[in-house]
Amino acid sequence: MLPNQLDAGKSEKIAAIINDNRVWPVGFRGITKRARYIMRLKVRTGAFDSSMTFLVLLNTVTLALQSYNMDPEFAASLDFYNLIFTWIFLYEFASKHLAFGIVKYWSDIMNYIDGGVVLLSIFEMVINEVLAGDGADLSAFKTIRTLRTMRVFRIGRLLRALESMQTII
Numbered sequence: 549m550l551p552n553q554l555d556a557g558k559s560e561k562i563a564a565i566i567n568d569n570r571v572w573p574v575g576f577r578g579i580t581k582r583a584r585y586i587m588r589l590k591v592r593t594g595a596f597d598s599s600m601t602f603l604v605l606l607n608t609v610t611l612a613l614q615s616y617n618m619d620p621e622f623a624a625s626l627d628f629y630n631l632i633f634t635w636i637f638l639y640e641f642a643s644k645h646l647a648f649g650i651v652k653y654w655s656d657i658m659n660y661i662d663g664g665v666v667l668l669s670i671f672e673m674v675i676n677e678v679l680a681g682d683g684a685d686l687s688a689f690k691t692i693r694t695l696r697t698m699r700v701f702r703i704g705r706l707l708r709a710l711e712s713m714q715t716i717i
Contacts, residue, residue: 587647601642607633634669643664 573581590596597664610629618626645653653659 561678584647584649591644593648603633603636607637631673634666634673637662637666638670650653 607630610626610633614623614626621685654663
C-alpha cells in the first residue's frame, strides 16, 4: 500500500463523518439531493441486490413453467405473476435511475441487460394492454410473449455476485 492511500476502513470512517456533517442545499435542490442520497444508500445494500437477484430467479422459474396447451387458469396466474415481476423490476429500474442518475446507471455494462429487459417488458405490457383493450384478435400477436424470454438474460446478474465468474468473463 502506498503511503498516500487510505485503507478501506479509514476511508469509510471519513465518509461517515463527512456524511454526518453534510450541508444540504436549500429548497427543491436540497430535497432532491437528499432523496437521491437516501435512495443510493438503499440501492447499494446487499439486501436490495440479493432480493432482486432472488426475484430474478423466481421470475425465471415462472417463465420456465409456461408451456404449450396450458390450462387457461394456470396461464392466467402466470401472466399475473409476470405482471407483478414487471412492476417490481420497473421499481428497481426507477430507483437505480434516481439513486445513480441516468449517465452513471447506463455506464455499467450489466445495467444494459437489466434496463433493456425492463424496457422490453414494459413494451410487452403496453402492447398487450392496447391490443386487449381494442378487442383485437390476439392470436396473431402471441409472438409478443416471446419478449418474456429476454428476461432470462437477467440471470446474468448472478455473474456480478460470483467473483470467479467475473474473472472467467
